[in-house]
Amino acid sequence: MSTEQRPIGIGVIGCGGFGLFALQQFAQVPGVRLVGIAGTHREAARAAARRFGLPDLMEVEALLRMPGLDLVYVATPPFLHRAQAMQALAAGKHVIVEKPTAMNPAQADEMIAAARDRGLLLATNLMQRYNPLFDAVKGLLERKPLGELLHAYFENYASDEFLPAEHWFWDRSKSGGIFVEHGVHFFDLFAGWLGPGKVESAQISLRPGTTIEDQVQCTVRYGDSTPSPQSLSPAAGERGRGEGVLVNFYHGFTQPARMDRQELRLLFERGDVRLDEWIPVRATIHAVVDETDTRTLCELFPGARLDVTTWYLGKDRACSGRHKSLDIYQMVEMKYGLEDLKMHRYGDLVRAMLSDQLAWVADRSHARKITEQNGRDALALAVEADKLAHKGR
Numbered sequence: 001m002s003t004e005q006r007p008i009g010i011g012v013i014g015c016g017g018f019g020l021f022a023l024q025q026f027a028q029v030p031g032v033r034l035v036g037i038a039g040t041h042r043e044a045a046r047a048a049a050r051r052f053g054l055p056d057l058m059e060v061e062a063l064l065r066m067p068g069l070d071l072v073y074v075a076t077p078p079f080l081h082r083a084q085a086m087q088a089l090a091a092g093k094h095v096i097v098e099k100p101t102a103m104n105p106a107q108a109d110e111m112i113a114a115a116r117d118r119g120l121l122l123a124t125n126l127m128q129r130y131n132p133l134f135d136a137v138k139g140l141l142e143r144k145p146l147g148e149l150l151h152a153y154f155e156n157y158a159s160d161e162f163l164p165a166e167h168w169f170w171d172r173s174k175s176g177g178i179f180v181e182h183g184v185h186f187f188d189l190f191a192g193w194l195g196p197g198k199v200e201s202a203q204i205s206l207r208p209g210t211t212i213e214d215q216v217q218c219t220v221r222y223g224d225s226t227p228s229p230q231s232l233s234p235a236a237g238e239r240g241r242g243e244g245v246l247v248n249f250y251h252g253f254t255q256p257a258r259m260d261r262q263e264l265r266l267l268f269e270r271g272d273v274r275l276d277e278w279i280p281v282r283a284t285i286h287a288v289v290d291e292t293d294t295r296t297l298c299e300l301f302p303g304a305r306l307d308v309t310t311w312y313l314g315k316d317r318a319c320s321g322r323h324k325s326l327d328i329y330q331m332v333e334m335k336y337g338l339e340d341l342k343m344h345r346y347g348d349l350v351r352a353m354l355s356d357q358l359a360w361v362a363d364r365s366h367a368r369k370i371t372e373q374n375g376r377d378a379l380a381l382a383v384e385a386d387k388l389a390h391k392g393r
């Protein structure tokens with residue numbers, strides 16, 4: 001019987017906090033059958049095996065020999081991703097690996113080559129692009145109801161409450177550091193919106209009296225493809241002409257869990273959009289718009305509540321910004337996604353990611369939202385930021 005006719009058998013390597021969550025989502029995707037769990041022993045993973053009627057936890061080699069296994073999901077800490085993915089690919093299995101793809105782009109290239117040589121799937125779970133808000137913001141960038149994008153930031157005030165000092169997360173040799181372990185999600189999100197970027201500056205901050213790097217930040221410039229002319233001063237280096245959009249990324253793992261919060265904002269010529277939380281479900285738009293822009297916003301954010309703050313009549317419609325004359329009908333505040341729950345959206349994204357990747361397994365002409373190249377590119381940017389932050393330290 002061919003793979004296309006029977007369910008896709010999925011096995012998991014590493015069933016910790018996130019592996020358990022993902023497994024519960026994967027089990028709901030049509031055409032999927034869970035086959036087994038390989039992992040270091042842990043009561044919660046054993047309970048998951050019982051929950052899904054799977055055999056008790058096994059070694060990776062035993063999992064790879066399981067009949068009916070087609071795809072391996074790697075959800076171990078980052079330093080294990082390359083070796084375990086390569087082992088699964090060598091056994092002829094498709095692979096979905098948790099982010100980050102690996103510890104550096106050279107490892108990711110090796111994995112990509114191994115998957116391509118064998119005609120197998122390789123994807124990294126960068127599921128942010130499956131969020132409907134990803135498409136809505138992409139619409140703002142393409143249809144420009146708020147004008148051109150000028151600037152953006154992502155501020156991540158994350159929790160460390162469940163990350164004790166001995167957790168692998170703080171060990172750079174295991175996690176790769178915060179840019180690599182966590183930052184890749186947001187580097188990929190912005191790459192999906194703006195294309196490739198270049199790190200302009202990066203810093204890290206240590207928790208006082210320790211070697212724990214708990215805060216990182218960097219600035220990435222997007223959309224400046226102009227090579228720097230020879231005539232520019234050496235200080236301009238390889239940086240192009242300084243056009244494009246600067247985006248700031250901050251991640252700090254410092255908060256009690258109940259205070260974990262994030263804010264992402266894109267500033268345009270005639271307004272801004274703010275997304276709350278790191279799996280955003282809510283968007284707030286503050287803008288000055290004409291009649292056509294208002295209509296476009298309502299199309300991009302269907303069902304959003306639109307409040308009119310001020311309307312302008314006659315000669316009051318005229319104003320200017322960036323040396324451009326504007327004709328403005330009203331100032332609005334739009335709120336979208338107020339009823340949605342973050343954890344439900346999180347589950348949606350993981351299921352959508354798997355369905356999209358499995359569609360490619362069934363039909364190689366299917367264009368995936370996330371490919372192995374996206375995982376590799378986000379990792380390359382993260383490593384670039386990490387290196388720059390450590391330069392001279």
Ligand SMILES: NC(=O)c1ccc[n+]([C@@H]2O[C@H](COP(=O)([O-])OP(=O)(O)OC[C@H]3O[C@@H](n4cnc5c(N)ncnc54)[C@H](O)[C@@H]3O)[C@@H](O)[C@H]2O)c1
Nearest residue numbers: 014015016017018019039040075076077078098099100125
């Ligand atoms: N996509 C997302 O939104 C998201 C969210 C959280 C975590 N993650 C990623 O998931 C991965 C795991 O993170 P986590 O938070 O679940 O970590 P975790 O520490 O909770 O779980 C890791 C699991 O791997 C197991 N493990 C360790 N060494 C192993 C080995 N040699 N062989 C097999 N299993 C082994 C551990 O026993 C544990 O069960 C990381 O790469 C992380 O970045 C992704």
